[in-house]
Amino acid sequence: MGTTAKALSLLDLFTPARPSAGLSDVARLSGLNKATCYRLLTELAAMGLVEQAGPAREYRIGPAVLRLAALREAAVPTREAALPVLTRMAEATGETAHLSHLVAGRLTTRAFVYSRAHATKVMMEDADILPFHATASGLSVLAFLPDALRDSILRHPLAQYAQRTPTDPAEVLAQLDGVRRAGLAEVASAFEADVHGIAAPLFGPVGDVIGATAIATPASRMTPVLHARISREVARGAAEITAAWGGRAPDEVAGRWAAAA
Amino acid sequence: MGTTAKALSLLDLFTPARPSAGLSDVARLSGLNKATCYRLLTELAAMGLVEQAGPAREYRIGPAVLRLAALREAAVPTREAALPVLTRMAEATGETAHLSHLVAGRLTTRAFVYSRAHATKVMMEDADILPFHATASGLSVLAFLPDALRDSILRHPLAQYAQRTPTDPAEVLAQLDGVRRAGLAEVASAFEADVHGIAAPLFGPVGDVIGATAIATPASRMTPVLHARISREVARGAAEITAAWGGRAPDEVAGRWAAAA
């Protein structure tokens, strides 16, 4: 791993759950030497990618990323293009629709839309990193990933989040054939207890998987009727977002989605 | 300059006017060796900070910045805090209000709000980098910058953007005393022809200047009455945004602003 990759990997330590961290934390979490972290953070700070705040001089993401993100959305309005579709998905089902994006081997929450149909709903957080093995979005991505990438992901230990999280790679792999056939993935109570998710992959220009869209429902509300409606909406939404992003789903998947919708 | 700084400096080559660039462009613009650029870009791409797109394989800002920006706004909602103030400034004056942020020695457009009062208005672009010597925002920042930083900025050649752009550092310096006294800066037809700008600096927790807010007007519309109204609104807006961001203006400036508003 080059120096630049090390520096950038420090940025990935910051999450909604841990928005800031001290020097020693960074060193521990990254596995890098403290002196190295110090220098890398100092350089990142000089460019505004991180900044030090508060009396504890903790590091957090800096303001320079705002400029970069504005540039990115202006050049490639992925979020803007997807939001109307997510909104329709949420409204048609009365549940929470969301979208995640595969970036640098991580599945990142990019957008979500709530429905106001029910007093209870599944809450989401922006910029969260989703586990592949415990979410419907993750499974739908995993199913269409090149073998080498999928293997390298499943080689890492699979964290247990809820009672029904599959922690055995074989157990995960066994589900993927079904996902490939249906173009949809489904998971219940694997990441968050009592949350039921149905997801579909999103594809890039050459049929490569680049993310997923999903609808999340409190498990108690799931019925066969709702299940059918959600499956239909997810298939339709995934087809539309893939198209809006200039992507192209593999013919087999496109056919399944068309049949479902 | 360390390796990390070099890699990150490549990100600054991308602007609204040049959202993507090829390898050779990057090498030329950055002044770095082509092989070095290649390796740096490859590492940046592996982390999703840049990506290659299109048949020409040009590089552009990648999707990873969206996650970082979402994290940043969640932790430090600068934009969200400033927008209501900008909106009021735009409505009270009928002109374009905007906000720029000093990051890593660069003044970056962070937000703007148009008014619908007139058919003509000054248009802005997000993520633009503003020249210090040719904009009211730039002058208001320059006036309150530590001497060393100001000198290092004025040491670079001052580009000519319009007829009345001051290109002599002495000419710029001569204006700064007035800016410091008033807590406001004013510039006409220096960056864009026929645009008149009035700006005020924004301050951080220890009275350090961290940006500026401004109102931009088509020069043809400027009158003494409008000038007075804009000055009042800018002073009030700057005080409010500084406060909302947890900053503290130097006593002298705070006094001037209070008197103006």
Place this chain on the structure above:
DNA sequence: GTGGATGGTTCATTATTCAAACCGTTGGTT
């Protein structure tokens, strides 16, 4: 005041970056 944590610094060893040249392709000119 002592122990243990913190942020920050030093310096010989080691790995990376540099510049310049070289491939194979692409797109436009003659």
Place this chain on the structure above:
DNA sequence: AACCAACGGTTTGAATAATGAACCATCCAC
């Protein structure tokens, strides 16, 4: 069709930078 220039990408020994273990100084709980 032959040519040329520019492109993205890759290779080389010589120059330059990053690295990590140990080391300070400071803070804070006990």
